Amino acid sequence: MPPREAELAAFIDELPTGAAMGHKVIAAEHPRYGQQAVRTAMSRLTDAGHLRWVKEHLTVEDHTMRWVTRTYWSRLRRSEEWWAGFVQARHGRDVTYDHQPGLARADEPEPEAADAEPDPAEAPEEPEASEEPSAAHRTLAELRAADRRMALSEAECEALEPLAAEWLARGATPAELTHALTAGLPSPVTNPGGLARKRLESKMPPKPPAKTRPKARVTRAVFVCGLCEEPETAVPLINGLCAECRAECGLDEAGPPPGVVPPTFLPGLRPVEPPVDVEARADEARRGAGLAPRGRG
Incomplete structure (x- = not known):
């Protein structure tokens, strides 16, 4: 490979x-x-x-x-x-x-269904994998609009996304999550990412009761x-x-097998062209343009 x-x-x-x-x-x-x-x-x-x-x-x-x-x-x-x-x-x-x-x-x-046990904290399943930002990521990114003191960087949003997603999986709404992260902020906020992590961990809602899946x-x-x-x-x-x-992707294009060097790239098998007389070519071009050939000195 x-x-x-x-x-x-x-x-x-x-x-x-x-x-x-x-x-x-x-x-x-x-x-x-x-x-x-x-x-x-x-x-x-x-x-x-x-x-x-x-x-x-x-x-x-x-x-x-x-x-x-x-x-x-x-x-x-x-x-x-x-x-x-x-x-x-x-x-x-x-x-x-x-x-x-x-x-x-x-x-x-x-695993068969009879051997598997449901996880009560498991997040709701999405119908298809999506490349769009998750609801948890969007909520964290939009904190700056709710309070400029909690403006998080992209790296901080990605690091905190699992905690925020767990909040939403446990029944919290994006508005409740935003309120928990912006209410009663100290002034100034010197480390918004650290403060957000502390609040997400300490104020985490309880797990919802187990549900039987159909x-x-x-x-x-x-x-x-x-x-x-x-x-x-x-x-x-x-x-x-x-x-x-x-x-x-070029999967069906014909080519040499892997590891095989084409013959034209091997020493002694390349086509050799005769040497070019540059001065003769120059004189020929001058005559074609109606000029006299240069003298040889």
Whole structure:
């Protein structure tokens, strides 16, 4: 595996289950590669059999239905036949406690609903992974509008986002969160980030009582292109990618096998051109322009 793809594979392998898998999101987190490099590397990992995008249709016991896109990662290279069997096995699966969008692992056994226990503090699930700032992040960023003394930097908003998200998961509204962070401020506020963290931790609302989740099952599962998310029912997919995206990333371009040096780059095999007589070329150009050739001195 080329170094860039190997590095990105190790990065994905360390991501937590449920992490957003868009190439823009990963590029924002990766310290070395930008969006185009990540997009190309992910396409090659998909073509090699490590990644697949699957859109799963869920039917819930409360008579609601939804589509969830999950990105399955495998440490081992898997064939098209293996992935086809994997997706076929998703049909009818009970995913009451395990159907969040984002990253999932095909190498690990998934827990059955009977063995799983609900987490009462778990945040409400979002229908799809989004690249937009979360409600918790927006609330923290908008503190400066509520009180200039609590203006937080981007780094502080990102660091405090998990605590703010826990507030919202426990039933607090953005307005209540803003009030808790801006009411009764000292003057001046010398460390707004530290003060916000102290208040978020010390004034955290209690956990809500446990709720029983309605059962959910996968009633349909289809592959989608790993880059444009077109379903296999709309376009043919080759190794998890549609033809247009494969062409865009240069996956089907003919070239020498890895490690093979083209003959023209080998010593002694390059085409050798005869030496050029510069003075003769100059005289020829002058005659063409109606001028006399320069004398030789």
